[in-house]
Amino acid sequence: MKRHLQALVVLLLLGSVKLPLEESVTQHLRAAKLLSKPIDLGIRESVGQMSFAAALGGLRSLIASITYLRAYRAWENIEWAKVDSLFQITTRLQPRYQNYWDEASWHMAYNAASSYLYNEDIEPMVRGKFYADYIQRGIDILNEGLRFLPDDARLWNALAEIYDRRVHDPKKAAECYLEVHRISHNDRYARFAGYQYAQTSDPELWQKAYTLLKTAYYKKQRQPSVIEQIKNLEDKLKLPLMQRIPEKRQALEQPQGMIRPTQ
Amino acid sequence: MKYSSFSPARIWTLASATVTQLVRMKILAFLLVFCVIVVGAGFAFPVMNPEQQLKLLKDVSFGALQIFSIVIAIVATSLLLPRDLEDRTLYTILSKPVPRFEYLLGKLLGVLVLIGVGLILMDIAFSAVLWLRQTMVLAQSIGALKQEGVATPEAVAQLNEFVGKQGLTWNVHFGVLAIFLKASVIAALALMISCFSTSTLFTVVITFCVTIIGHGQSLIREYFLQGHFSNVIEKLLSALLAIVTPDLGVFDVVDNVINGELVSSASIGLMLGTTALYLVGYSVVSHLLFVEKEL
Numbered sequence: 007m008k009r010h011l012q013a014l015v016v017l018l019l020l021g022s023v024k025l026p027l028e029e030s031v032t033q034h035l036r037a038a039k040l041l042s043k044p045i046d047l048g049i050r051e052s053v054g055q056m057s058f059a060a061a062l063g064g065l066r067s068l069i070a071s072i073t074y075l076r077a078y079r080a081w082e083n084i085e086w087a088k089v090d091s092l093f094q095i096t097t098r099l100q101p102r103y104q105n106y107w108d109e110a111s112w113h114m115a116y117n118a119a120s121s122y123l124y125n126e127d128i129e130p131m132v133r134g135k136f137y138a139d140y141i142q143r144g145i146d147i148l149n150e151g152l153r154f155l156p157d158d159a160r161l162w163n164a165l166a167e168i169y170d171r172r173v174h175d176p177k178k179a180a181e182c183y184l185e186v187h188r189i190s191h192n193d194r195y196a197r198f199a200g201y202q203y204a205q206t207s208d209p210e211l212w213q214k215a216y217t218l219l220k221t222a223y224y225k226k227q228r229q230p231s232v233i234e235q236i237k238n239l240e241d242k243l244k245l246p247l248m249q250r251i252p253e254k255r256q257a258l259e260q261p262q263g264m265i266r267p268t269q
Numbered sequence: 270m271k272y273s274s275f276s277p278a279r280i281w282t283l284a285s286a287t288v289t290q291l292v293r294m295k296i297l298a299f300l301l302v303f304c305v306i307v308v309g310a311g312f313a314f315p316v317m318n319p320e321q322q323l324k325l326l327k328d329v330s331f332g333a334l335q336i337f338s339i340v341i342a343i344v345a346t347s348l349l350l351p352r353d354l355e356d357r358t359l360y361t362i363l364s365k366p367v368p369r370f371e372y373l374l375g376k377l378l379g380v381l382v383l384i385g386v387g388l389i390l391m392d393i394a395f396s397a398v399l400w401l402r403q404t405m406v407l408a409q410s411i412g413a414l415k416q417e418g419v420a421t422p423e424a425v426a427q428l429n430e431f432v433g434k435q436g437l438t439w440n441v442h443f444g445v446l447a448i449f450l451k452a453s454v455i456a457a458l459a460l461m462i463s464c465f466s467t468s469t470l471f472t473v474v475i476t477f478c479v480t481i482i483g484h485g486q487s488l489i490r491e492y493f494l495q496g497h498f499s500n501v502i503e504k505l506l507s508a509l510l511a512i513v514t515p516d517l518g519v520f521d522v523v524d525n526v527i528n529g530e531l532v533s534s535a536s537i538g539l540m541l542g543t544t545a546l547y548l549v550g551y552s553v554v555s556h557l558l559f560v561e562k563e564l
Contacts, residue, residue, distance in 0.1 A: 010465075013557035020550035021512025025490060027546070028516040031539045032487055039530045040522040044488045064451070064484055064517070067524040068332035071325050103528045105320060 042066070042102060070099035074106065077113075086118040090143065097151065104158045107151030115144025115168045141172045159189040166198070176205040180215075197222045197232065204235050212242055223251060279367060283375020284382055290352070291345050291383050299337050303391050306333045311398045319406040319428075323435035326402055327527045330395045331444060335523070337391070338384050338452035339480060345383065346459035347472035349376050370556040373460065377552065380456045385449055392445045396437055403436035434529040443537060444526035450544040451520035455480055457551035458515065464558035482510060483517035490516065515547050 035041040077092035093110035100106060122128065122136035148165045155161060166182030169175045180202035187195035196218050203215030216239045222232055233253050240250045310329035353359035362372055410428050414420035459476040466472040482489075493507040520540060526532060 009557045009561040013554045016550070016557065017554050018512060020546075020554075024516075024546060024550075025494070025511060027543070028487070028490065028519060029494065031519050031543055032516070034539055035519065035522060035536055038533060038536050040525050040532060040536055041518070042524060044485075044491070044518075064335055064521045064523065065332050066521070067527050068328045071328040074321075075325075100524065100528070102525060102530075103324075105324075 039102065042100070066099050070096050070103070070106070073099065077110075081113060081117070084121060086113075086121065086140070089113050089118070093147075097147070101151070101154040104151065104155055104160050107147060107155070107161055108164050111144040111147040111151075111164055111168070113144075114147060115141045115172055119144070119172065141168065144168055145173075157189050159186045162186045162189065163195070166202075170202060176202040177208070177211060180206075180211075193222060193225060193227065197227060201231070201235060204239055209243070212239055215239055216243060220251075274368065276371065280371050280375045280378060283362070283367075283372060284378035287349065287376050287379020288383050288386075290349075291379065294345075294348070296341060296345060296383070297387060299341070300387060300390055300394075303330075303333050303337060304394050306330070307391075307395050307398050311402045319410050320431050320435050322406055323399070323403060323432065324527060326399060327435070327441070330391075330399075331448070331523050331527060334388065334391055334395070334445060334448050335451075338388060338448050339455055341384055341387065342380065342452040342456040343459050343473055343476045343480065346377075346380050346456045347463050347469050347476065349380070349460075350463045351469045369560050370552075373464075373555050373559055374552065377457060377460050377548075380460075381453055384452045384456065388445055388449050388452075392442060396441065399441070400437045403432060407432045438529075440526050440529070440532055443532040444523045446537070447520045447522050447526075447532075447540060450540050451517055453544055454515050454517065454520075454547045454551075455483075457548050457555075461551045461555040461558070464555045464562060479514050480517065483514045484521070485518070486511060486514050486516040487518045489514075516543075519543055 032041060036043070073092050073096045077089050077096060080088035080092060090110075090113075093106065093113065097106045097110060119137045119140035122140060123133055125133060128136070145165065145168055148161055148168070151161050152158065152165070162182050162185040166179045166186065169179035169182060173179075180199040183195045183199035183202060187193070187199065200215045200218030200222065203211040203218065206212070206215075216236065219232055219236050219239065223236060233251070236251055237253065307326070307330050311326045313325075350359070353362075359372075363369065407429065410432070411420060411425055414424055414428070455476065458479060459472060462475050462479075463469075463472040466475065489507050490511040493504065493511050522530075522532060522536070522540075
């Protein structure tokens with residue numbers, strides 16, 4: 007009996023010593039992005055008891071993959087509400103995997119939105135509403151993903167593309183492209199931001215676009231689209247001739263129909 | 270010949286006898302099942318994007334590795350003492366000048382060797398399939414880019430990066446190490462429980478329950494440490510659970526390893542340290558319980 011008591015004392019002592027240690031190890035591993043935050047208890051009803059226990063038991067990634075496959079099947083069957091709810095579970099199980107956020111938003115903002123827009127069984131007014139709602143849902147998904155992965159270039163790029171191609175909001179698209187540029191240091195995205203700012207109706211943003219595109223121009227990124235956009239912006243901003251890029255000056259100085267010999 | 274009160278050679282002899290005993294129980298048949306699962310997962314769902322195909326292969330393989338290691342840790346360890354009692358091998362061993370703690374350490378080491386060797390073999394099979402699949406997926410994707418006439422060096426490099434992140438890296442092996450460490454803690458826990466339990470079934474069920482609670486222990490601990498409970502009984506129960514159960518969630522780095530997060534040496538050191546603490550602690554408790562056990 008004495009030994010049993012000793013065993014109990016050792017177990018309790020071990021427990022008291024390990025608690026702060028476990029806490030600091032957990033914090034360290036979370037800071038190193040190796041451990042995710044504890045699973046949301048609210049997810050239990052969505053995934054079922056068994057899956058919840060498995061997810062709690064270290065099989066979170068596997069359960070996320072299974073719900074992803076179910077979402078894939080729902081997509082094949084064109085069940086948009088199901089796709090959305092299954093992706094919601096998938097992203098909640100693995101919020102640090104950007105592919106899930108990216109794909110979930112793509113399904114909503116592109117596939118679901120277009121599917122409703124071209125569905126002739128639905129009244130045109132309702133179609134338009136669904137179209138806008140699902141695009142907004144795609145944006146919301148990406149914004150939620152960016153709360154977990156604020157420095158993920160892929161998610162910022164996906165958001166920029168939705169603002170550009172679906173919402174037609176060039177200002178927001180440009181801001182998102184600038185975020186991609188900040189994270190990836192790829193000058194291509196600064197150029198994209200420039201194109202977007204150039205599409206706005208705000209002269210202040212044209213100036214921003216001009217600065218971005220001129221920077222690209224000086225970095226020897228002289229694609230025809232860059233030169234064309236700079237020329238347009240110089241016209242819109244009414245810049246004096248001497249401040250314009252050589253290509254524009256040449257075009258203005260050269261009488262129409264004449265070909266100036268190259269230097 | 271001089272008698273030593275602690276002999277690593279004796280412990281090793283007991284450990285190797287334990288491995289032989291467990292191998293005879295056909296426990297390693299799971300390896301074959303694992304290989305079938307990995308190959309199946311590796312070549313299923315070809316319609317998904319390359320990154321997702323590799324992720325799914327890793328998810329399924331790591332899932333199977335975890336299940337294998339946890340089940341072996343619980344069942345094999347729970348069977349050891351009752352089987353030795355039933356076969357009367359325990360009496361033969363303890364009638365010789367073998368201290369009881371050496372017997373326990375030998376048994377635990379035997380289970381750990383078996384799980385370790387099993388995991389290494391499965392890791393080799395898994396790595397081979399992952400590498401093969403990675404090479405195939407990359408070749409297919411580059412081929413598709415070439416067919417569309419968009420196989421620019423930048424596009425190929427990006428594809429390489431995406432696929433490489435989900436492919437075979439050292440990180441995958443660190444993930445397997447984390448699984449082994451978790452299984453070690455569970456085996457030590459099962460041995461401790463089997464020292465006071467009256468039946469194998471009791472040990473299996475209780476260890477399984479503690480393992481499940483252990484995976485959610487961080488939730489209980491955080492609730493307790495942050496004072497979320499107002500009721501005294503809730504506080505006491507949460508404190509007791511947090512103290513008695515191990516935090517197995519500490520070893521669940523696999524989820525993020527699958528996503529390509531890098532495992533630093535500091536993180537490995539912390540996991541090793543935590544495992545050592547549990548192993549020593551549970552072994553001491555096991556010894557205190559076993560030394561008084563009437564056989």
